[in-house]
Amino acid sequence: MKRRMRRGQSMVEMALLLPVLIAIMFGIMDFSYYVFVYATVENAARRGGEKAATLPPSPAQALAAHDNCTIAVGTEVTANILPLNINKFTVAISYPDATTNVSPGIYPTTPTQTIGTVIQVKVTYTGQWLTPIGPLYRPGGNGTFTRISISRRSITNVDSAYC
Numbered sequence: 001m002k003r004r005m006r007r008g009q010s011m012v013e014m015a016l017l018l019p020v021l022i023a024i025m026f027g028i029m030d031f032s033y034y035v036f037v038y039a040t041v042e043n044a045a046r047r048g049g050e051k052a053a054t055l056p057p058s059p060a061q062a063l064a065a066h067d068n069c070t071i072a073v074g075t076e077v078t079a080n081i082l083p084l085n086i087n088k089f090t091v092a093i094s095y096p097d098a099t100t101n102v103s104p105g106i107y108p109t110t111p112t113q114t115i116g117t118v119i120q121v122k123v124t125y126t127g128q129w130l131t132p133i134g135p136l137y138r139p140g141g142n143g144t145f146t147r148i149s150i151s152r153r154s155i156t157n158v159d160s161a162y163c
Contacts, residue, residue, distance in 0.1 A: 023133060030134035034145065037084065041125045041149045044080040044089075048121040049151030051076040052093055056155045058113050059095050069159075077123055089125040096120050096152065115155050122150045 057069035070093060077091050096118050125147045129135055135143045 026131035026133040030129050030131050030137070033130050034134075034137075037125060037127055037145075037147055040081055040084055041089070041123050041147045044077045045121055045123040045149035045151040047080045048073050048077040048091060048093075048123065049119070049153040052119045052121050053153035053155055054157045055159060056113050056117075056119050056157075057093060073121060077121070081123070081125070084125060084127065088127060089123060092122040092124075094120050094122070113155070113158055115158060117155045118152055119155055120150060120152045122148065124148045 052069075052073045055069040055072050057067045057073070073093055074091050077089075078086055081089055126144055127147070128144050129137075134145075138145060
């Protein structure tokens with residue numbers, strides 16, 4: 001008689017533990033995806049910063065879509081962010097103001113395209129979580145997250161013929 005009462009024990013245990021195991025699995029998936037996005041956006045910003053340091057756009061043309069140097073930096077970022085959806089990221093190139101230029105004794109009032117000047121590449125990516133567990137990490141995010149990475153480099157080369 002006791003044997004019949006224990007038949008459903010395994011099903012009850014599985015019914016109690018399965019939601020917890022699935023939640024843990026989804027959490028691991030979302031966390032892993034976020035780490036992947038974090039590393040990919042960070043790498044894309046770094047590579048864009050390296051390209052901007054060797055082919056800096058003129059300060060007036062830093063956001064112009066037709067400038068050759070801006071296109072080269074955008075292409076470098078796009079090539080390194082390709083595993084992600086390329087329609088969900090933006091690139092901004094700028095010259096930080098004089099207070100963030102840390103060259104000793106040099107405080108330019110306007111950005112210049114000279115060797116040693118700091119140039120900044122900012123990559124912003126807005127993605128969606130893979131599972132319904134992801135939005136629990138950041139309530140109120142409408143199921144999305146934003147990763148921003150900034151890379152600053154000193155200009156090492158100025159090719160005015162190209163840009």
